[in-house]
Amino acid sequence: MIPVCHTRALLPVALLASLLCLSAPLSAREGAANLQEAIAQVQRETGGRVLSADTVATGTREVYRIKVLTPDGRVRVVTRPSRVGNNR
Numbered sequence: 001m002i003p004v005c006h007t008r009a010l011l012p013v014a015l016l017a018s019l020l021c022l023s024a025p026l027s028a029r030e031g032a033a034n035l036q037e038a039i040a041q042v043q044r045e046t047g048g049r050v051l052s053a054d055t056v057a058t059g060t061r062e063v064y065r066i067k068v069l070t071p072d073g074r075v076r077v078v079t080r081p082s083r084v085g086n087n088r
Helices: 004-030 035-046
Strands: 049-058 061-069 075-081
Touching: 035 049, 035 061, 035 075
Parallel strands: none
Antiparallel strands: 049 061, 061 075
C-alpha cells in the first residue's frame, strides 16, 4: 500500500498522463488535411520512424495508412481519416 502523502504527490502526474492519453484519439478522429499532416501526427504520437505511407480510397472516403517502426522495435500500421472526401 502506498502512503497517503505519496499518493497526493502522484496526483498531478496521473492527471497529466490521462490528459495526454485523451489527446491522441482526438487528433485521430479529426482527420488530417493531407498525407504529410497524417505522417507528422503519427510521428508525434508514436515517436517512431515512418517506413511507408499511402492514401487508400474506400468508397467515398480516403484513409491514410502509415507503417511506422516504434522505438521498441515493433512495426505498427496506423490509419488516419482524411478530411478530404469524407462524408460528415
